[in-house]
Amino acid sequence: MLSVQLSGETKLLLVVGDPIEQVLSPTALTALLAQRGKNILVVPFHVPASEFRKSMGACEGVRNVPGVLVTIPHKRAALGLCADVTERARFAGSVNVMRKEARGWFGDNTDGCGYMDGIARLGFTVEGKSALLVGCGGAGSAIAFEILRRGAARLALHDVDAGRRDALIERLSAAFPGRVYEGSEDPTGYDFVANATPMGMDPADPLPVIVENLTASQFVACAVTKPAVPPLIEAARQRGCATMTGAGMFQAQAEILIDFLLAQGSANA
Numbered sequence: 001m002l003s004v005q006l007s008g009e010t011k012l013l014l015v016v017g018d019p020i021e022q023v024l025s026p027t028a029l030t031a032l033l034a035q036r037g038k039n040i041l042v043v044p045f046h047v048p049a050s051e052f053r054k055s056m057g058a059c060e061g062v063r064n065v066p067g068v069l070v071t072i073p074h075k076r077a078a079l080g081l082c083a084d085v086t087e088r089a090r091f092a093g094s095v096n097v098m099r100k101e102a103r104g105w106f107g108d109n110t111d112g113c114g115y116m117d118g119i120a121r122l123g124f125t126v127e128g129k130s131a132l133l134v135g136c137g138g139a140g141s142a143i144a145f146e147i148l149r150r151g152a153a154r155l156a157l158h159d160v161d162a163g164r165r166d167a168l169i170e171r172l173s174a175a176f177p178g179r180v181y182e183g184s185e186d187p188t189g190y191d192f193v194a195n196a197t198p199m200g201m202d203p204a205d206p207l208p209v210i211v212e213n214l215t216a217s218q219f220v221a222c223a224v225t226k227p228a229v230p231p232l233i234e235a236a237r238q239r240g241c242a243t244m245t246g247a248g249m250f251q252a253q254a255e256i257l258i259d260f261l262l263a264q265g266s267a268n269a
Contacts, residue, residue, distance in 0.1 A: 004030060004033075004034055004039060004040070004041050005039065006041070007039070009039055010039050010040070010041055010064070011038075011039065011040045011041070011064045011065070011066055012040070012041055012042075012043055012062075012064060012065050013029070013033075013040055013041070013042045013043070013065070013066065013067050013068070013069065013261060014042075014043060014044075014045045014059065014065060014067075014068045014069065015042060015043065015044045015045060015068075015069045015071065016045045016047050016052070016055065016056075016068055016069070016070055016071070016074055017044075017045075017046070017047070017070070017071035017072055017073075017074060018046060018047060018048045018049065018072070018073060018074075019046070019072075019201070020044045020045070020046040020071070021226065022201060022224075022225050022226035023044055023069075023071060023225070024225055024247065024250050025042055025069055025250070025254075025257075026042045026043060026044055027042075028250070028251075028254055029042040029069075029254060029257065029258060030042045032254060032255065032258050033258060036258070036262075038262070040066075042069070047074070049073055049074065049077070052074050052077050052078075053077070053081070056068070056078075056081055056105075060100075060104075060105075065100075066099060066100050066261070067097065067098060067099040067100065067261040068097070068098045068105075069096065069097050069257065070095060070096050070097065070098065071096065072137075072138075072139075072198055075094035075095060075096055075109070075137070075138030075139065076093060076094045076137070076138050078094065078095045078096075078098060078107060079093060079094050079095050079107060081098070081105055081107075082095060082098060082104065082105045082106060082107035083101070083103045083104030083105055083106065084101075084103065084104075084106050084107075085106070085107040085108065085109075086107070086108045086109070088108070088109055088112060088113075088142065088145065088146075089107050089108050089109040089142075091141070091142075091145050091171070091175075092109045092111070092112070092138060092141040092142035092145060093138065093141055094109055094137075094138030094139075094141060094142065095107030095108060095109050095138075096108070096109050096110060096111055096138070096139070096142075097109075097110060097257055097260055097261065099260065099261050099263065108260050109138070109142045110142075110253045110256045110257055110260065111138070111139040111142040111143055111196075111223075111249075111253070112142035112143045112144075112145055112146030112147075112149075113146055113252075113253065113256060114249050114250065114252045114253025114256065115139075115142075115143045115146065115194070115196075115221065115223065115249045115252075115253075116143070116146045116147065116150055117252035117253065118221075118244050118248035118249045118250075118251065118252035118253075119192075119219065119221055119244050119248075121248070121252060122242065122244055122248065123242075124192070124219045124242060125150070125151075126147055126150050126151065126152040126191075126192050127150060127151035127152070128151060128152075128153050129152055129153060129191035129192055130152070130153060130154040130155075130156075130189065130190045130191050130192070131147050131152045131154070131155045131156070131190060131191065131192040131193075131194065132155075132156045132158065132183050132187055132190040132192070132193050132194065132209070133147065133155060133156070133157055133158070133183070133194045133196060134158045134159070134183075134185070134193075134194065134195050134196065134197055134199075134208040134209060135158075135159060135195060135196035135197035135208070135223075136157055136159040136161070136164045136165045136167075136168040136196075137159075137164070137196070137197070139196045139223055140157075140159070140168075140196035140197070141168055143194065143196050143223075144157060144168060144172060144180075144196075145172065145175075147192075147194070148172060148175070148176040148179060148180070152179070152192070153179065154179055154181065155172070155176075155179060155180050155181070156180075156181045156182065156183025156184075156190070157169055157172075157180065157181070157182065157183050158182075158183040158184055158185060159197075165182065166182075169181070169182065185208070185209050185210050186209070186210050186213055187209045187210065187213050187214055187218065187220075188213045190218065191217075191218060191219065192218070192219050192220075192221070193209060193214065193218055193219070193220045193221070193236075194220075194221045194222075195208045195209070195220075195221065195222040195223060195224070195230075195232050196223050197223075198224065199224075199232075200222060200224040200227075200230035200231050200232055201224055201226060201227075201230075203231075205231070207231060207232055207235065208222075208232055209232070211232065211235035211236065211239070214235070214236055214239045214241055215239065215240075215241075216239060216240030216241060218236075218241050218242075219241065219242045219243070219244075220232065220233065220236035220241045220242070220243050220244075221243065221244040221248075221249075222243075222244070222245060222246060223246050223249055224245070224246045225245070225246035225247055225249075225250060226246075228245065228247060229245060230245065230246065233245050
């Protein structure tokens with residue numbers, strides 16, 4: 001139950017994406033903000049890629065819109081709108097949250113820490129282990145960085161866009177030499193298997209990995225929030241794997257998003 005009392009003093013935080021039906025933030029973040037005594041409503045904005053810059057330009061002049069949450073497919077484009085970003089957003093080449101400051105939009109990317117904090121809450125750690133990550137877009141880049149930052153011994157990357165995969169491998173190898181490799185759809189031999197693509201939102205989507213090769217000893221995670229149990233996670237559970245859904249990722253980063261939007265905590269995380 002939302003406890004925001006709509007008035008002329010109500011502020012709006014926008015969730016911008018295409019599609020937008022899958023996002024969990026309007027209800028969850030509005031409730032968290034209300035718990036902090038904030039009269040702020042989080043609302044979904046369905047904006048196609050062709051209208052993104054125009055829509056964000058309009059928001060710049062709206063005084064009661066202090067920030068924006070960014071989801072697919074706008075995370076990379078949002079980086080170009082920011083006057084400044086955090087170190088992790090700069091490395092990922094994308095942002096998933098922006099707040100207004102005197103100098104313009106200030107952006108961050110909390111996808112990596114949210115994904116890995118969610119997994120840690122379930123008792124799994126990547127330190128010293130091998131990982132396969134499918135998806136090298138905005139979220140995937142942030143997650144890949146965080147997997148390595150948290151001590152994974154080896155990370156293999158797979159993406160249908162080979163150029164995007166290779167570019168991320170090159171950037172990660174500069175920061176984490178000898179630990180990043182080209183992967184494939186085959187999850188055989190990895191301790192941790194992670195999906196950072198939208199595959200699974202549409203029932204017609206192919207599975208991101210060859211699920212027949214999953215074993216019970218592996219931890220499998222997926223960033224998809226709708227359906228609540230994505231096909232990859234359903235298949236992994238059938239094979240005895242420990243798992244995390246997209247909801248686990250979102251719940252782990254919800255407070256981080258709020259702290260950033262309210263300009264609390266470290267701006268350079």
